[in-house]
Amino acid sequence: xxxxxxxxxxxTWRERERERAREAILHAAADTFAESGYVKTSMKEIASHAxxxxxxxxxxxxxxxxxxxxxxxxxxxxxxxxxTAACNPxxxxxxxxxxxxxxxxxxxxxxRSLAMMYVNENPMRLEYMVKGWEEKNRGVxxxxxxxxxxxxxxxxxxxxxxAALILGAIHRLVYVLVKEGNEKDLDTIPDIIHRxxxxxxxxxxxxxxxxxxxx
Amino acid sequence: xxxxxxxxxxxTWRERERERAREAILHAAADTFAESGYVKTSMKEIASHAxxxxxxxxxxxxxxxxxxxxxxxxxxxxxxxxxTAACNPxxxxxxxxxxxxxxxxxxxxxxRSLAMMYVNENPMRLEYMVKGWEEKNRGVxxxxxxxxxxxxxxxxxxxxxxAALILGAIHRLVYVLVKEGNEKDLDTIPDIIHRxxxxxxxxxxxxxxxxxxxx
Amino acid sequence: xxxxxxxxxxxTWRERERERAREAILHAAADTFAESGYVKTSMKEIASHAxxxxxxxxxxxxxxxxxxxxxxxxxxxxxxxxxTAACNPxxxxxxxxxxxxxxxxxxxxxxRSLAMMYVNENPMRLEYMVKGWEEKNRGVxxxxxxxxxxxxxxxxxxxxxxAALILGAIHRLVYVLVKEGNEKDLDTIPDIIHRxxxxxxxxxxxxxxxxxxxx
Amino acid sequence: xxxxxxxxxxxTWRERERERAREAILHAAADTFAESGYVKTSMKEIASHAxxxxxxxxxxxxxxxxxxxxxxxxxxxxxxxxxTAACNPxxxxxxxxxxxxxxxxxxxxxxRSLAMMYVNENPMRLEYMVKGWEEKNRGVxxxxxxxxxxxxxxxxxxxxxxAALILGAIHRLVYVLVKEGNEKDLDTIPDIIHRxxxxxxxxxxxxxxxxxxxx
DNA sequence: GATGAATGAGACTTCATTCAT
DNA sequence: AATGAATGAAGTCTCATTCAT
Numbered sequence: 001x002x003x004x005x006x007x008x009x010x011x012t013w014r015e016r017e018r019e020r021a022r023e024a025i026l027h028a029a030a031d032t033f034a035e036s037g038y039v040k041t042s043m044k045e046i047a048s049h050a051x052x053x054x055x056x057x058x059x060x061x062x063x064x065x066x067x068x069x070x071x072x073x074x075x076x077x078x079x080x081x082x083x084t085a086a087c088n089p090x091x092x093x094x095x096x097x098x099x100x101x102x103x104x105x106x107x108x109x110x111x112r113s114l115a116m117m118y119v120n121e122n123p124m125r126l127e128y129m130v131k132g133w134e135e136k137n138r139g140v141x142x143x144x145x146x147x148x149x150x151x152x153x154x155x156x157x158x159x160x161x162x163a164a165l166i167l168g169a170i171h172r173l174v175y176v177l178v179k180e181g182n183e184k185d186l187d188t189i190p191d192i193i194h195r196x197x198x199x200x201x202x203x204x205x206x207x208x209x210x211x212x213x214x215x
Numbered sequence: 216x217x218x219x220x221x222x223x224x225x226x227t228w229r230e231r232e233r234e235r236a237r238e239a240i241l242h243a244a245a246d247t248f249a250e251s252g253y254v255k256t257s258m259k260e261i262a263s264h265a266x267x268x269x270x271x272x273x274x275x276x277x278x279x280x281x282x283x284x285x286x287x288x289x290x291x292x293x294x295x296x297x298x299t300a301a302c303n304p305x306x307x308x309x310x311x312x313x314x315x316x317x318x319x320x321x322x323x324x325x326x327r328s329l330a331m332m333y334v335n336e337n338p339m340r341l342e343y344m345v346k347g348w349e350e351k352n353r354g355v356x357x358x359x360x361x362x363x364x365x366x367x368x369x370x371x372x373x374x375x376x377x378a379a380l381i382l383g384a385i386h387r388l389v390y391v392l393v394k395e396g397n398e399k400d401l402d403t404i405p406d407i408i409h410r411x412x413x414x415x416x417x418x419x420x421x422x423x424x425x426x427x428x429x430x
Numbered sequence: 431x432x433x434x435x436x437x438x439x440x441x442t443w444r445e446r447e448r449e450r451a452r453e454a455i456l457h458a459a460a461d462t463f464a465e466s467g468y469v470k471t472s473m474k475e476i477a478s479h480a481x482x483x484x485x486x487x488x489x490x491x492x493x494x495x496x497x498x499x500x501x502x503x504x505x506x507x508x509x510x511x512x513x514t515a516a517c518n519p520x521x522x523x524x525x526x527x528x529x530x531x532x533x534x535x536x537x538x539x540x541x542r543s544l545a546m547m548y549v550n551e552n553p554m555r556l557e558y559m560v561k562g563w564e565e566k567n568r569g570v571x572x573x574x575x576x577x578x579x580x581x582x583x584x585x586x587x588x589x590x591x592x593a594a595l596i597l598g599a600i601h602r603l604v605y606v607l608v609k610e611g612n613e614k615d616l617d618t619i620p621d622i623i624h625r626x627x628x629x630x631x632x633x634x635x636x637x638x639x640x641x642x643x644x645x
Numbered sequence: 646x647x648x649x650x651x652x653x654x655x656x657t658w659r660e661r662e663r664e665r666a667r668e669a670i671l672h673a674a675a676d677t678f679a680e681s682g683y684v685k686t687s688m689k690e691i692a693s694h695a696x697x698x699x700x701x702x703x704x705x706x707x708x709x710x711x712x713x714x715x716x717x718x719x720x721x722x723x724x725x726x727x728x729t730a731a732c733n734p735x736x737x738x739x740x741x742x743x744x745x746x747x748x749x750x751x752x753x754x755x756x757r758s759l760a761m762m763y764v765n766e767n768p769m770r771l772e773y774m775v776k777g778w779e780e781k782n783r784g785v786x787x788x789x790x791x792x793x794x795x796x797x798x799x800x801x802x803x804x805x806x807x808a809a810l811i812l813g814a815i816h817r818l819v820y821v822l823v824k825e826g827n828e829k830d831l832d833t834i835p836d837i838i839h840r841x842x843x844x845x846x847x848x849x850x851x852x853x854x855x856x857x858x859x860x
Numbered sequence: 861g862a863t864g865a866a867t868g869a870g871a872c873t874t875c876a877t878t879c880a881t
Numbered sequence: 882a883a884t885g886a887a888t889g890a891a892g893t894c895t896c897a898t899t900c901a902t
Contacts, residue, residue, distance in 0.1 A: 037337055039254045042875060053884045055878085064876065122252050122337040123390060134391075161407060164391045165384040172383020173376065175338060176349075192376060200415030229864085236865090257892060268867050273894065467767055469684040473897060483863045485899080494897065552682050552767040553820060564821075591818065591837060598817020599810040605768060606779075606809045622806060630845030659885080666886085688872060698888050703873065 022060050025050045026074065027113075029067050034116035038068055038125055065129070072130045075114045076137065082107050083140075093148035094198055097141060101170065102190045108174060109186055119175045138163045154201040166197055237275045240265045241289070242328075244282045249331035253283055253340055280344070287345050290329045291352070297322050298355075308363035309413055312356060316385065316405045323389055324401050334390045353378045369416040381412055452490050455480045456504065457543075459497050464546035468498055468555055495559070502560045505544045506567065512537050513570075523578035524628055527571060531600065531620045538604060539616055549605045568593045584631040596627055667705045670695045671719070672758075674712045679761035683713055683770055714774050720759045721778055725785070727752050738793035739843055742786060746815065747835045753819055754831050764820045783808045799846040811842055 028050035032041045043064055047054045061067045087099035108115040118126070127134060138160065145159035173189050243265035247256045258279055262269045276282045302314035323330040333341070341348060353375065360374035388404050458480035462471045473494055477484045491497045517529035538545040548556070557564060568590065575589035603619050673695035677686045688709055692699045706712045732744035753760040763771070771778060783805065790804035818834050 037339055043877080044875080047885095054876090055884055055886095056882085058877070059882075120337065120339045122335060122340075124252055124335045125337075127394075134394075138391075157407075157411065160391075161388065162411070164387050165407065165411060168383045168385070168387020168390075169380040170383070172379050172386065175383075176353075176375075176379045179342075179349075192380065196372065196377070196380060196416070197411065201411070232865090258894080259892085267865095269893090270868065270895080271866055273896095274865070279893070467769055472895085477864095484897090485863055485865095486861085488898070489861075550767065550769045552765060552770075554682055554765045555767075557824075564824075568821075587841065590821075592841070594817050594821045595814040595837065595841060598813045598815070598820075600813070601817065602809050602813020603806065605813075606783075609772075609779075622802075622810065626802065626807070626810060626846070627841065631841070662886090687870085689870095697886095699872090700874080700889065701887055703875095704886070709872070 018060070025052070025057065025060055026067065026071055030071055030111075030113040030117055033068065033071065034113040034120065037120060038122075069129045071114065071117065072126060072133065075111070075118060076130070076133055078111075079104055079107050080140070092153060093144040093151070094153060094202070097144050097148075097166075097198065098190055098194055100140070100144075101166075101193055104170070105174075105186050105189050109183070112178075112183070115174065116178065119171065119178065138167060141166060152203055154198075155203060157201070162201075166193060169193065169197065233275070240267070240272065240275055241282065241286055245286055245326075245328040245332055248283065248286065249328040249335065252335060252337070253279075284344050286329065286332060287341065287348070290326070290333055291345065291348055293326075294319060294322050295355070307368060308359040308366070309368060309417070312359050312363075312381075312413065313405055313409055315355070315359075316381075316408055319385070320389075320401050320404050324398070327393070327398065330389065331393060334386060334393065353382060356381060367418060369413075370418060372416070377416075381408060384408065384412065448490070455482070455487065455490055456497065456501055460501055460541075460543040460547055463498065463501065464543040464550065467550060468552070499559045501544065501547065502556060502563070505541070505548060506560065506563055508541075509534055509537050510570070522583060523574040523581070524583060524632065527574050527578075527596075527628065528620055528624055530571070530574075531596075531623055534600070535604075535616050535619050539613070542608075542613065545604065546608060549601065549608065568597060571596060582633055584628075585633060587631070592631075596623060599623060599627065663705070670697070670702065670705055671712065671716055675716055675756075675758035675762055678713065678716065679758040679765065682765060682767070683709075710774070716759060716762060717771065717775050717778075720756070720763055721775065721782070723756075724749055724752050728785075737798060738789040738796070739798060739847070742789050742793075742811075743835055743839055743843065745785070745789075746811075746838055749815070750819075750831050750834050754828070757823070757828065760819065761823060764816060764823070783812060786811060797848060799843075800848060802846070807846075811838060814838065814842065 025046070029041075029046045032045050032049050035041075036045075041064075043054055043057055046064075046067065047057050050057075057067070061070070083100040083103040086103045087096045089096070091099070123134075142159040142163035145154070145162050148154045149156050149159060170189060170193060173192065174186065177183060177185050177189075240261070244256075244261045247260050247264050250256075251260070256279075258269050258272055261279075261282070262272055265272075272282070276285070298315040298318040301318045302311045304311065306314070338349075357374040357378035360369070360377050363369045364371050364374060385404060385408060388407065389401065392398060392400050392404075455476070459471075459476045462475050462479050465471075466475075471494075473484050473487055476494075476497065477487050480487075487497070491500070513530040513533040516533045517526045519526070521529070553564075572589040572593035575584070575587075575592050578584045579586050579589060600619060600623060603622065604616065607613060607615050607619075670691070674686075674691045677691050677694050680686075681690070686709075688699050688702055691709075691712070692702055695702075702712070706715070728745040728748040731748045732741045734741070736744070768779075787804040787808035790799070790807050793799045794801050794804060815834060815838060818837065819831065822828060822830050822834075
């Protein structure tokens, strides 16, 4: 049993080491993919950025595609986690949406390589690599929009369409700001979305921005 | 002289034939690129879609890049031409924007392969292929927004940011609708943008020319 | 018989026309080969320089190799013809050699494309195309040198070696002069060879230019 | 530290291995180029001569051109080094020239593939690959000839022309001897040049240091 | 005769993946 | 565990030659 425990512990230690190594590789890979895109990034480059040999990559990952897929999954998973942790599910849905956008933008800022990887990549490849991410992503926002509509807080528009519109707008704003080197303005995005898209949707109770309050 | 005329005619015929063949190849290529993206599309595939041999492609185009660039340039050129032809520069700027969006959506509908090529592609590649397309594209819309702001017709927001937001929203809506097979709903996009983004921006006094009610 | 003669004449006319066309092609091809070398010259280029279609080339020649071979053969044939016509076989051999060199240099001047083709080309290709040209070429000179030696007019050196030496020297001088754009100095080559190589070889009878002793 | 040393040694060993492999490839390539010339030599052939796969060539060299250029540069560099090492710069210039020729011929003998590569190649390609090699090569000899003329040791001829003549003669003699399989006679070349070209140029008074009699 | 569109073999090159050490 | 040498398939492009018109 002690032996077993010893084995167990060693195995646990091994696993931790392995996990640590995998994450180091993933970080290196994210930088490389962000810079050059999936296709133009070679395994040699990733290995070199990670400071290990090409052969070693295959010890930790099945291949290039697995590395990429894990990065994208890591990206979406942590994006959701962060937003879920930050936002209170008892708040009004619109506030939750804003909170999630704020979380997302913070996350972009903290993980610029990942964000660039996502923002610069061929949407078809993303879809191919992580089936259904798009719908999942939109699903949360459109769910919140649905509640908001049901509760009569915003006007009755198709929530799926609204979600696509909002996410598309954010995506492009991120892309433009980063491409033009204005990364520091990323944090203005939540306000922009709020002012221009969400506020005007609100029904009477909370008066629209175009009313007496403006901004 | 008759000989000359004959030569002239033959040469014209040759040129017409050549142009016809080039366009056939471009069509085939657009389909293939739309399906698989630039990188995963091989010259063999293009040739096979076009019903000719690989070597023949090089009689008409310098290489893969030229085919792609010509498609993208055709896309942007005709998109702008169509919008410019359809919209009256004396109309209020907001109406012109809506008109341009309507033209664009019609154009997407009529050139679905081209549109998919654009919507599915890696933004970095588009930028690499046609330098500055993004700014040019945004420039027209942000210019009209600037006028609208100057004329006091819409609230004072950064027109560049607004343009990015609008274009990002449209881009994503096109992507989502096409990916989910709802291409027939493409023509709802102009109304959506109008209702959700542009109308609320209008300053109280002046109702938009497009539909007295708005809703 | 008249019919026959008519046929004969027509055939003769056709043949003359064909010969004329072939020579036009050969001229165009010589220019192209001289500029770019055998490998980098394409049939398209030759056709374009000759003002005809690619297909037409194959009406007159079996292929690229045949064109090249005929040019080289034309070159050597006419070089020899010119020299033979100009030089008196009853003159002393050394004078004949000088006379041949003078003829050759004149020929280079008059057929610069051909000469460049020859001077710039891979010797292996030349040898491959026209087997034995090297020996034939050297043969004439070494034959004359042999006679000169037999007649005691020049010192007793291996005539084959001497011929190679002389021809190599001329070849390089042509190459250098043309490459540096001093084509006009080509005609100094015979004197140089005379002064530096042939004269010193002469035995006492005709005293060398280098002082009374010769060697 | 032991680890470091181990790493250091392994790394050194790797580098040595790499260097060894590169040289093996270069040797194989020299043979192949010498046999078929640059253009007709395919990477497949080189790989096959070297006993490795085609892809492997690209681990060691950027491409075909790099292999070729490295060979040619090796050739010229070592030719010059050998000559410089062998010849005493305080000797009379004419003796130095002869010494350099002797070194060169020895070098040809020791590196027959390289020499054939050079002797058989299209001069235009050589020039394209190693810009200015012709002038550099001629420069050394013509410089020595200039000194000899200034010192009144040889008659006053254009040293550039003389150098071209000498080098052309050597080049052709090497070509002829090797082509006819008389490689063993390569070492007669320095004497030939001495006897036929250099000696007669000497001004009466001063006998050459190389052999009091001439031959 | 005359054309040039069309073919297809073959060249160079890249790179994900494997495997002996 | 760790390395990087090695492979080989696949991709882009060129061009001599053929052939329907």
